[in-house]
Amino acid sequence: MKPFICHTGIAAPLLRRNIDTDAIIPSREMKRVSKRGLGEGLFAAWRYTLPGGREPNPSFVLNGPEYQHTSILLAGDNFGCGSSREHAVWALAEYGIRAVIASGFGAIFHTNCIRNGVLPVRLDESEISALAERVQRDPQNNAVTIDLQQCHIRCGDFTCDFFLEEGAREMLLNGLDPIALTLKQRKAIDSFEQARRKEHAWAFAPLEECVEGVLP
Amino acid sequence: MAISGASTLFDKLWSAHSVCDLGNGEALLYIDRVFLHERTGSIALQSLHSAGYGVRDARRVFCTMDHIVDTFPGRGDKTLMPSGSEFIVATRHETQAADIRLFDVNDPDQGIVHVISPEQGLVLPGLTLVCPDSHTCTQGAIGALAWGIGSSEAEHALATGTLRVRKPKNMRIVVDGTLRPGVTAKDLVLHLIAQFGANGGAGYAVEFAGTAIAQLDVEARFTLCNMAVEFSAFTAVIAPDDKVEAYLAGRDFAPKGEHWREAVEYWRSLRSDAGATFECELHVDAGVIEPVVTWGTSPEQVAGIGGCIPDVHSFTEPHRREAALRALQYQGLQAGEQIADIAVNAAFIGSCTNSRLSDLRAAAEVVKGRRIAHGVRGVVVPGSRRVKKAAEREGLDRIFVDAGFEWRDSGCSMCFYAGGETFGEFQRVISTTNRNFEGRQGPNTRTHLASPATVAASAITGSITSAEMLVASESLIA
Numbered sequence: 001m002k003p004f005i006c007h008t009g010i011a012a013p014l015l016r017r018n019i020d021t022d023a024i025i026p027s028r029e030m031k032r033v034s035k036r037g038l039g040e041g042l043f044a045a046w047r048y049t050l051p052g053g054r055e056p057n058p059s060f061v062l063n064g065p066e067y068q069h070t071s072i073l074l075a076g077d078n079f080g081c082g083s084s085r086e087h088a089v090w091a092l093a094e095y096g097i098r099a100v101i102a103s104g105f106g107a108i109f110h111t112n113c114i115r116n117g118v119l120p121v122r123l124d125e126s127e128i129s130a131l132a133e134r135v136q137r138d139p140q141n142n143a144v145t146i147d148l149q150q151c152h153i154r155c156g157d158f159t160c161d162f163f164l165e166e167g168a169r170e171m172l173l174n175g176l177d178p179i180a181l182t183l184k185q186r187k188a189i190d191s192f193e194q195a196r197r198k199e200h201a202w203a204f205a206p207l208e209e210c211v212e213g214v215l216p
Numbered sequence: 217m218a219i220s221g222a223s224t225l226f227d228k229l230w231s232a233h234s235v236c237d238l239g240n241g242e243a244l245l246y247i248d249r250v251f252l253h254e255r256t257g258s259i260a261l262q263s264l265h266s267a268g269y270g271v272r273d274a275r276r277v278f279c280t281m282d283h284i285v286d287t288f289p290g291r292g293d294k295t296l297m298p299s300g301s302e303f304i305v306a307t308r309h310e311t312q313a314a315d316i317r318l319f320d321v322n323d324p325d326q327g328i329v330h331v332i333s334p335e336q337g338l339v340l341p342g343l344t345l346v347c348p349d350s351h352t353c354t355q356g357a358i359g360a361l362a363w364g365i366g367s368s369e370a371e372h373a374l375a376t377g378t379l380r381v382r383k384p385k386n387m388r389i390v391v392d393g394t395l396r397p398g399v400t401a402k403d404l405v406l407h408l409i410a411q412f413g414a415n416g417g418a419g420y421a422v423e424f425a426g427t428a429i430a431q432l433d434v435e436a437r438f439t440l441c442n443m444a445v446e447f448s449a450f451t452a453v454i455a456p457d458d459k460v461e462a463y464l465a466g467r468d469f470a471p472k473g474e475h476w477r478e479a480v481e482y483w484r485s486l487r488s489d490a491g492a493t494f495e496c497e498l499h500v501d502a503g504v505i506e507p508v509v510t511w512g513t514s515p516e517q518v519a520g521i522g523g524c525i526p527d528v529h530s531f532t533e534p535h536r537r538e539a540a541l542r543a544l545q546y547q548g549l550q551a552g553e554q555i556a557d558i559a560v561n562a563a564f565i566g567s568c569t570n571s572r573l574s575d576l577r578a579a580a581e582v583v584k585g586r587r588i589a590h591g592v593r594g595v596v597v598p599g600s601r602r603v604k605k606a607a608e609r610e611g612l613d614r615i616f617v618d619a620g621f622e623w624r625d626s627g628c629s630m631c632f633y634a635g636g637e638t639f640g641e642f643q644r645v646i647s648t649t650n651r652n653f654e655g656r657q658g659p660n661t662r663t664h665l666a667s668p669a670t671v672a673a674s675a676i677t678g679s680i681t682s683a684e685m686l687v688a689s690e691s692l693i694a
């Protein structure tokens with residue numbers, strides 16, 4: 001996974017609340033059994049003039065010339081709510097989004113971001129409006145810097161701190177593979193499982209007997 | 217006052233599965249069951265495989281074909297979704313290679329993941345269950361700790377048998393009193409979301425308690441917990457009771473004999489202790505709830521069927537006012553319009569929220585001896601093939617077909633739009649599903665969420681109608 005340490009980029013405001021993962025990537029855009037090829041479908045229903053079409057809708061923020069090469073989204077509360085589809089994060093990442101700044105995130109989406117090197121930043125709504133207001137004046141010349149080591153954001157004379165849970169922060173800073181990390185605890189998992197099997201045999205027996213039942 | 221040592225039901229489930237504390241509020245949780253489906257499961261298995269990891273214990277992993285599979289009778293691997301069969305074939309291939317039990321397209325036990333996991337007894341009280349699908353919270357209804365995850369997390373659970381999870385806070389929603397006749401768990405949950413906001417549960421695991429919850433049958437509890445994610449909760453739980461025991465007894469994968477007795481004894485300890493601390497507690501009087509429907513594109517945009525669409529100026533918070541304006545524009549509606557005057561083009565009965573036998577019975581009771589309004593399309597999709605068979609044994613299929621509904625094979629169907637079947641642009645659908653987001657049922661399709669009885673009654677009159685209103689209007693004519 002690509003680590004996230006410090007990033008400077010163009011930010012685009014998309015300040016609606018409750019932008020759900022169906023809106024981030026409509027299900028019809030998930031065409032292949034693959035994590036790739038999704039960037040084009042990002043925000044498809046808003047970004048293009050017709051469903052399924054590719055004609056850019058000029059009124060959609062990311063289509064504006066001043067927002068070319070956007071890599072940071074400024075969003076409203078509860079960003080990424082709804083469906084658990086990780087395709088939403090894959091689409092954002094493929095499009096080039098490195099961080100989303102919102103006052104709240106859908107819980108599943110938040111974890112999906114961490115697992116894919118996309119930084120979810122929680123800020124107060126008032127801070128986001130202040131940041132958006134500054135960016136909007138001239139997006140290309142008001143790049144936003146997000147420093148995950150210092151947990152600090154700046155854009156011109158706008159600065160603020162943010163908080164990210166330490167576990168998630170370490171994962172992102174170091175680009176860690178959580179599976180590899182957890183497998184280091186295999187012994188603890190094995191002994192937990194053994195104890196659980198003893199204490200709660202009912203939780204295992206039906207599946208194991210069934211499987212054995214169909215064996216010759 | 218918190219009593220020391222007193223735990224909530226959620227805390228008990230959490231600590232019973234905590235392999236170790238990872239610090240910073242995170243724990244490594246043991247996962248008893250993983251359920252996959254063809255929409256996201258195939259990708260998780262493929263990616264796991266290519267990263268060089270194996271499945272830790274395939275006996276505790278299950279997979280179904282529900283999301284993309286056709287629901288037309290006589291179906292095969294082909295679906296109306298372009299490239300849909302690619303997902304089906306890949307899922308079959310990947311599950312076979314990993315030795316995972318698959319409920320394939322035409323398996324007699326196939327169905328929507330959240331319908332079949334309890335139907336088969338694959339999920340049980342006191343177990344953890346995860347699935348790359350946000351409505352996995354449905355299973356909290358029987359006292360399981362179940363929640364939706366993304367694909368990467370599914371890979372993690374498959375490879376390690378665990379997940380690294382941050383512990384949410386505890387919320388209790390106490391629903392006391394008795395639901396009025398004709399008011400269902402669907403109305404209750406929409407009412408809750410309307411009252412406390414679509415974001416009201418963010419950061420919490422919610423326990424539903426109170427006399428009204430105790431009165432709900434198990435299938436109604438699934439409906440309630442299904443929509444916990446629409447309330448932004450991590451998940452929901454309900455303490456298992458004798459109704460849950462009766463529901464699970466004899467199910468294919470439920471424990472038997474001595475194991476059953478041990479299980480039941482343990483399940484009876486799965487309740488919040490007196491004096492346990494909830495960071496948030498909400499109270500609801502069940503008796504005041506009426507049949508409701510959503511008018512907008514968020515599950516919190518709800519109105520009584522006898523009422524009207526609210527004046528946007530009644531929303532004091534600017535973001536709610538803006539959201540209401542946008543929703544009305546998308547939905548093609550006006551503030552102040554009477555809900556009962558809204559004409560519908562289609563009625564959909566199905567989804568993991570409301571496609572179980574009791575839901576189909578409730579809808580059939582309304583439909584029986586009546587006809588769908590001219591020009592309205594009605595579709596009924598049982599949640600599983602077992603539900604379908606049971607409904608057919610009772611003759612419910614005849615009732616629906618005679619009334620003019622399509623009677624489908626089981627699956628998610630038009631609950632969501634995958635690029636295949638849809639009711640069409642600007643079509644207004646009254647639907648027993650759980651999401652009314654823009655485009656959820658197809659580009660520019662307009663969704664109104666409601667209970668099965670309301671959807672059935674609306675199909676008959678051709679405009680949004682509760683079952684009670686339908687009966688009252690007929691007696692006026694007669």
Ligand code: SF4
Nearest residue numbers: 351567568628631632
């Ligand atoms: S029925 Fe709808 S909400 Fe439920 S799992 Fe299927 S697509 Fe998701």
